[in-house]
Amino acid sequence: xxxxxxxxxxxxxxxxxxxxxxxxxxxxxxxxxxxxxxxxxxxxxxxxxxxxxxxxxxxxxxxxxxxxxxxxxxxxxxxxxxxxxxxxxxxxxxxxxxxxxxxxxxxxxxxxxxxxxxxxxxxxxxxxxxxxxxxxxxxxxxxxxxxxxxxxxxxxxxxxxxxxxxxxxxxxxxxxxxxxxxxxxxxxxxxxxxxxxxxxxxxxxxxxxxxxxxxxxxxxxxxxxxxxxxxxxxxxxxxxxxxxxxxxxxxxxxxxxxxxxxxxxxxxxxxxxxxxxxxxxxxxxxxxxxxxxxxxxxxxxxxxxxxxxxxxxxxxxxxxxxxx
Amino acid sequence: xxxxxxxxxxxxxxxxxxxxxxxxxxxxxxxxxxxxxxxxxxxxxxxxxxxxxxxxxxxxxxxxxxxxxxxxxxxxxxxxxxxxxxxxxxxxxxxxxxxxxxxxxxxxxxxxxxxxxxxxxxxxxxxxxxxxxxxxxxxxxxxxxxxxxxxxxxxxxxxxxxxxxxxxxxxxxxxxxxxxxxxxxxxxxxxxxxxxxxxxxxxxxxxxxxxxxxxxxxxxxxxxxxxxxxxxxxxxxxxxxxxxxxxxxxxxxxxxxxxxxxxxxxxxxxxxxxxxxx
Ligand SMILES: Nc1ncnc2c1ncn2[C@@H]1O[C@H](COP(=O)(O)OP(=O)(O)OP(=O)(O)O)[C@@H](O)[C@H]1O
Ligand SMILES: [Mg+2]
Numbered sequence: 001x002x003x004x005x006x007x008x009x010x011x012x013x014x015x016x017x018x019x020x021x022x023x024x025x026x027x028x029x030x031x032x033x034x035x036x037x038x039x040x041x042x043x044x045x046x047x048x049x050x051x052x053x054x055x056x057x058x059x060x061x062x063x064x065x066x067x068x069x070x071x072x073x074x075x076x077x078x079x080x081x082x083x084x085x086x087x088x089x090x091x092x093x094x095x096x097x098x099x100x101x102x103x104x105x106x107x108x109x110x111x112x113x114x115x116x117x118x119x120x121x122x123x124x125x126x127x128x129x130x131x132x133x134x135x136x137x138x139x140x141x142x143x144x145x146x147x148x149x150x151x152x153x154x155x156x157x158x159x160x161x162x163x164x165x166x167x168x169x170x171x172x173x174x175x176x177x178x179x180x181x182x183x184x185x186x187x188x189x190x191x192x193x194x195x196x197x198x199x200x201x202x203x204x205x206x207x208x209x210x211x212x213x214x215x216x217x218x219x220x221x222x223x224x225x226x227x228x229x230x231x232x233x234x235x236x237x238x239x240x241x242x243x244x245x246x247x248x249x250x251x252x253x254x255x256x257x258x259x260x261x262x263x264x265x266x267x268x269x270x271x272x273x274x275x276x277x278x279x280x281x282x283x284x285x286x287x288x289x290x291x292x293x294x295x296x297x298x299x300x301x302x303x304x305x306x307x308x309x310x311x312x313x314x315x316x317x318x319x320x321x322x323x324x
Numbered sequence: 325x326x327x328x329x330x331x332x333x334x335x336x337x338x339x340x341x342x343x344x345x346x347x348x349x350x351x352x353x354x355x356x357x358x359x360x361x362x363x364x365x366x367x368x369x370x371x372x373x374x375x376x377x378x379x380x381x382x383x384x385x386x387x388x389x390x391x392x393x394x395x396x397x398x399x400x401x402x403x404x405x406x407x408x409x410x411x412x413x414x415x416x417x418x419x420x421x422x423x424x425x426x427x428x429x430x431x432x433x434x435x436x437x438x439x440x441x442x443x444x445x446x447x448x449x450x451x452x453x454x455x456x457x458x459x460x461x462x463x464x465x466x467x468x469x470x471x472x473x474x475x476x477x478x479x480x481x482x483x484x485x486x487x488x489x490x491x492x493x494x495x496x497x498x499x500x501x502x503x504x505x506x507x508x509x510x511x512x513x514x515x516x517x518x519x520x521x522x523x524x525x526x527x528x529x530x531x532x533x534x535x536x537x538x539x540x541x542x543x544x545x546x547x548x549x550x551x552x553x554x555x556x557x558x559x560x561x562x563x564x565x566x567x568x569x570x571x572x573x574x575x576x577x578x579x580x581x582x583x584x585x586x587x588x589x590x591x592x593x594x595x596x597x598x599x600x601x602x
Contacts, residue, residue: 129409203444203446204448204449207442207446207447207448207508207511208448209435210402211462211512212433212434212462212463214462217462221462222448226448226449319495320449320495321449321497
């Protein structure tokens with residue numbers, strides 16, 4: 001007994017202190033490194049776009065007014081907003097490209113969000129354990145399919161099928177591109193929603209069942225609302241992925257930069273434009289800066305949507321915990 | 325016998341009343357009748373040949389060491405064990421002379437008749453109002469006036485109304501543990517059950533909140549048949565009319581609470597309630 005009392009309680013403290021400090025420094029460092037990297041990407045992209053503000057030669061042809069507002073002579077909006085970067089008088093309207101991005105994103109989310117959430121609900125609430133073990137990895141495997149393969153599939157198979165079934169004038173259009181994009185978004189929505197649903201505590205479900213709710217009512221009225229922050233987060237991430245996705249849209253969208261609200265017209269997105277044109281553009285040209293500005297725009301858009309999403313999710317979670 | 329350690333003072337009022345009641349009333353037919361009831365989790369045989377009668381509008385307590393099958397038995401009464409894969413029951417468990425494990429029984433209807441309050445309070449992450457209204461809404465009641473009315477009476481019965489009436493629309497998660505547990509009781513009462521199963525409803529609460537729950541149980545028994553699992557001997561002595569002592573999946577002794585605590589017939593029961601093991 002006496003011996004025990006003599007044990008020095010401060011022994012080992014120093015070593016542990018140093019280890020803890022070291023780990024803290026390593027992790028903090030890694031975190032800051034990631035942030036620094038993102039900031040650098042932004043800085044370098046934006047630096048290439050900067051001449052549209054600073055260089056009079058460039059800004060004469062490529063400027064914000066040109067990108068977002070300017071209409072050229074024409075009767076239809078299709079003729080008024082034109083992206084035609086090469087030619088005697090280059091036209092740099094972003095409007096057709098923004099519309100293309102929005103249309104593809106809209107169709108993609110329209111497809112992926114309901115199906116992803118329904119599949120997640122099925123997998124977490126209704127599927128027998130054996131089936132569940134099979135569904136989850138299969139859908140997650142979809143995320144591993146290279147976009148170029150999905151694009152190829154949409155270009156050859158999906159487009160013909162859609163045209164034969166619905167009689168579209170153009171084989172490649174927003175429906176085709178959007179659906180192919182939706183296949184890529186599905187695993188994003190599914191995985192995050194499913195994780196959110198399966199982490200809803202079991203005792204919520206028991207409470208509901210004990211009140212005489214069916215499994216369906218329990219899933220719909222208790223599990224889904226409790227998992228709503230995760231479901232919403234999955235939509236935000238899917239949106240970010242959608243506006244950045246390039247290869248699928250380049251291949252399946254018809255690659256026509258036309259200002260049209262119709263989903264059965266071909267389209268061209270911001271990202272596809274960058275991918276298609278950056279390889280051939282003349283360095284320092286107004287076109288070059290315009291493409292980099294487009295990149296900056298995509299960057300900011302993703303960043304803003306993710307931050308806004310985070311904020312809303314945080315609010316939803318606090319609301320649920322009863323803090324406001 | 326060493327029962328002096330058990331503090332029965334808070335239950336004096338109840339015990340007296342119980343004593344007179346037992347003399348006056350003839351044996352009523354039991355609310356719940358159990359015969360040869362066995363329960364299995366896969367190959368694990370956790371309840372062995374349970375036989376007991378649970379009287380109507382009284383409080384029956386289940387006591388016994390951890391893992392003896394109290395919760396399993398309680399959850400058999402509203403068939404909550406159905407959701408556990410591989411769980412299986414054998415024997416008869418009758419509610420109002422109706423076999424609960426018969427094929428034709430609708431579990432949804434059963435669970436509306438037999439409400440349940442869990443050990444860990446589990447309000448939904450919704451408003452206080454919506455928590456209480458939940459059972460009604462899923463039952464198809466949507467008339468706001470009816471809902472308002474039942475939400476109020478349920479909260480009043482659960483002795484929570486005065487504390488929450490001004491903030492029915494705020495989240496239930498912001499309530500204290502004791503309030504949450506009473507909310508869960510209100511939620512169970514809202515669907516107008518006949519039996520209320522409570523699995524250690526106060527084990528996570530402080531003494532004052534516990535006392536409130538106990539008073540509530542005492543109030544509620546004039547309208548409901550209550551079965552309560554507890555690890556707290558004093559609590560069983562205070563709130564219950566009948567006590568069943570389980571051990572290793574067997575019903576060791578079942579009798580009036582007074583008899584169980586003052587004059588148990590089995591040596592095992594005596595050892596358990598006097599704290600010689602457990
Ligand atoms: N879902 C389950 N699957 C398999 N075995 C289980 C399951 N639930 C309980 N058991 C086992 O059944 C036995 C009885 O458990 P039960 O929860 O009914 O005991 P209890 O008396 O309520 O215990 P406690 O007082 O600790 O709550 C235990 O051996 C336990 O390990
Ligand atoms: Mg238990």
